[in-house]
Amino acid sequence: MDIHDKSLAGQGRKKIEWAAQSMPVLTAIKDRFSREQPLAGKRLAACLHVTTETAVLMQTLKAAGADVHLCASNPLSTKDDVAASLVVDDGIDVNAIHGEDRNTYYRHIHAVLDAQPHLTMDDGADLVNTVHSQRRDLMETILAGTEETTTGVIRLRAMAKQGVLEYPIIAVNDAATKHLFDNRYGTGQSTIDGILRATNRLIAGSHFVVAGYGWCGRGVAMRAAGMGARVIITETDPVRALEAVMDGYQVMPMAQAAPIGDFFCSVTGDTRVITHAHIQAMKDGAILCNAGHFNVEIDLEALAAMAITRDVIRDNLEAFTLDDGRRIHLLGEGRLVNLAAAEGHPSSVMDMSFANQALCSAYLVREAARLNNRVYSVPEAIDAEIAQLKLGGMGIHIDNLTKEQRQYLNSYDMGT
Template structure:
């Protein structure tokens, strides 16, 4: 069973998946190791993830480990249809994902994965596990746990836990150091700008670029935009992050003030209605709006529609809204994840570490079955360290080790001045 758009593109998808694997040495090594050991033999896995070349290599690895895996998309515009076709036809992994699927079909696909009765879920945004709790609670009895890939999903899971709704343990893969320090910063930094540039082909140098949110993703975007020659403004609500942005050399100001100056505005906050009516009313003619947060709620699209007298589509991923006074506001990728909707998502080299955490996280959940309490759990430091060591080895980088004397010194308190 599967629901994909273009079965005839399977060979093209396989070529791109194999290309991505050349930049994923940690996943490649894990795939080979786990194929020999089969530690997940017979385990039912359900994944709600972006169906990309990198995700395909994660899926291949989990199947090589013996798991029975079914996938759906975690965003209606992030599916790469050739990749979905390849997974179905060449790897015999059921996939329920079509690029551009409707809201209704999106949730039909989530339920198709839940019909597989997964013992472990892999999420990017927490849609799968939240829907399981909301409408399929009978599946909880056989659940071992889940993993969560992204900041937005971890926020949702912690809200579920605070409400007493989360009934299984979930590993916050997003919070692993080898994930958020690299995937969020370097991955989003490059891929978000890649999406903006592909969608618009507008030169960034000399333009004013506003980044709303200065978490690890925002830090990465700001740094890359500055590298392109843009004049970067950062908008924040957290004083420590705002202070850091200022000391990193960026202008920091309220979003309403920035909206009147910006040529580009990118949201990466994980919150809703960050850019709203008041901001649209002061934006420059031709301002480009994009979102790199997980859900398409960061830009108030209904408010933008209400202010507009008409829309046009001058380029594939650009919807141009003409306001009553004639100003044009250019929205990219329908306000969805611009790096996946208008480009190809994060580079494989950073997803290598993120998905290594996913694989090792699933193994950890299985080995700790029955020992972890319901709630959001940190990825064990040992897994983080293992991923970092494997990545360094793949990059042929060697580091020093402490001597026994140095270790003893760090563990003692008696030696002083």
């Protein structure tokens, strides 16, 4: 265990309870898991954002019988009071401190792996990568794992393609009840929230450049447009670019958008999306931020090298003054702005994402022996169950297919 201050536990407990009120799906699963104990005797290592919503997931996994060990997947997303409450009130092993340096970050990853887990739960694939590169002694113990993010799934699929992935992983990110809601509505709202908290700038009337039009980019663009911004999309995928055009946005290369934009938000999961050349073309006062998992989307080394001075103006806002006097502003050190400068996704969205994590963990305990060493989609039955539970938690009911309708959908001879 390595946290900032145990005395913060009381404050963290109240925040966790507040989050749980908006997480009826995970609460229902926790109640069921408490009775069924599907993770009894299993050790679980999780590398996730240490937030209030994550705390509710950790409580659910412990209620299921798991021995849970948690570390942070991002140095700036940890809520120290939440970490304290998990340790003091729930007896969960937590290794996470807000603002920890890179060495501490990886020391904490090794600390949760020292528990010799049967299951891994990842957000960005740093945990799995560490197992494969430095902790191969754990391969005989680990049954399987889950991955939460687009970035992590990309890394893991690359490992599987190259034949180096040595245990099965479920891509929680690919569940419909995750990416259609968490990535779009969660990232959309929380990214704008982070930008507003860090800058207190008016979005209406501005040119807002979104790099990447995946589900996260769609969400950010939708929310920026809803606040009155003139949204510009940059893309490398022609289908996504076409979709952005059809959705009513301007689409152009980043080189063309650079001198126009007031706000720039990268949401691609790739590296050096905003480069030295782009920064050199930007107007005085341009604001840069990143909503992708790793802080590689903006060329931070180039930005630092271009600056003659750099000053912290507000919390999570740094001004880089170039030799011609232009000021380029960076939010949250180029890390996930929605977690560095705000509180991450709303609890009601994370309810579905973490319900996938919980149910997939139980599924893996049952099925891991029959799975190959590759990346799997979330089983459709789990996705449907979560959607049904979420609707129920919202007090919404839907129609059921009649026997005749089911028969029609499964036939081929009942046409015109």
